[in-house]
Amino acid sequence: MSLRHAILVLLQDQEASGYDLAREFANSIGLVWNATHQQIYLELGKLSEQDMVRYRHVPQEGKPDKKLYSLTDAGRAELVRWLKKPAGPARIRDAFMVKVAGGALADTQLLLSELDILAKQRRERLATFEALAQRLDESGRDENVYNYLTVRRGILDQRAWLQWAEEVRRSLEHRSADSTAS
Amino acid sequence: MSLRHAILVLLQDQEASGYDLAREFANSIGLVWNATHQQIYLELGKLSEQDMVRYRHVPQEGKPDKKLYSLTDAGRAELVRWLKKPAGPARIRDAFMVKVAGGALADTQLLLSELDILAKQRRERLATFEALAQRLDESGRDENVYNYLTVRRGILDQRAWLQWAEEVRRSLEHRSADSTAS
């Protein structure tokens, strides 16, 4: 259980609404930890019951009102406590990989077109991350080290995936050339 | 929900016991999809109720009896069906990354020592994967393409992580040098 802590980390720098957090989870942090809005609102509710966060109600014009959450001292203390204990191993769920592993039974053309779609998403993400990394690099490195490192992880991850995708493409195209030639 | 499918993929080539599967999940596939033995036994139970897999009871000497599971036609059909529909996006839970993102509040020395431990595990895994890739490459490439590609993913992933770890180390050591020098 540490969606809580991911939220606390995000709130550490700036106050944010549930909606803001959901967007961040879909982007930068999302590569490393993901959550849907329902989960986030639920967790924010629990956190504010436990006085780890507080919120102020912000009415808006043309948009629905929002709640801007920020850390309390107790929340910061909890975060510090959590940072001290060793993190568990990383867990992944990559359905596409499972499909490649079971590729012998799959339609190669289908796999290839799915690969294209995923590669496109990854390339877009890579571009976003690279732009972000440059911005962070230009505007003071030392203050943003931690954000910068997080983004770097995203960049290296996308690159590794894209490189792997190239290998997969070559192998699969090779195989499909074999079978269509027969 | 597709632990089911990961299991079906693994049973596609060879029959295996729950225990065997648990080991595979802890190693090769585990990088991409993880599960504990309880989860696996439970899922095998469901799968066999639904006639997706069957098992034969194998008594052993010196060891407990085991159940060797294999795919049924219905199981293979279900797998093919699943392979056709697009996979969802990959999900990750990497607590260490969250800690780095929240690094401003963390003890740098503690983060560094945790980094060491994780890097060591990754290096070991990398060695395992590289050995496995070589074996697959030597013993016929074309039959093992899918296994080979899966392992390649593991290799590229470990390398990307280790490269990132070096960047983190440099940044953190730089920071801790600053603070101890003051």
Next chain:
DNA sequence: AAGTGCTGCGCAATCCGTTGTATACGCACT
């Protein structure tokens, strides 16, 4: 005028996953 999409919050049901506990035997080590 209707449809689509974005901002924003939330409940309920169900399913997935983790953790704890249990059993059983053999082997090796202390």
Next chain:
DNA sequence: AGTGCGTATACAACGGATTGCGCAGCACTT
């Protein structure tokens, strides 16, 4: 004799996560 490890399976309880649904208003397009 006791402890720990490896093989092998399984139940129960709890908490985390996904999916489905609902409300509400504004902006922009068709």
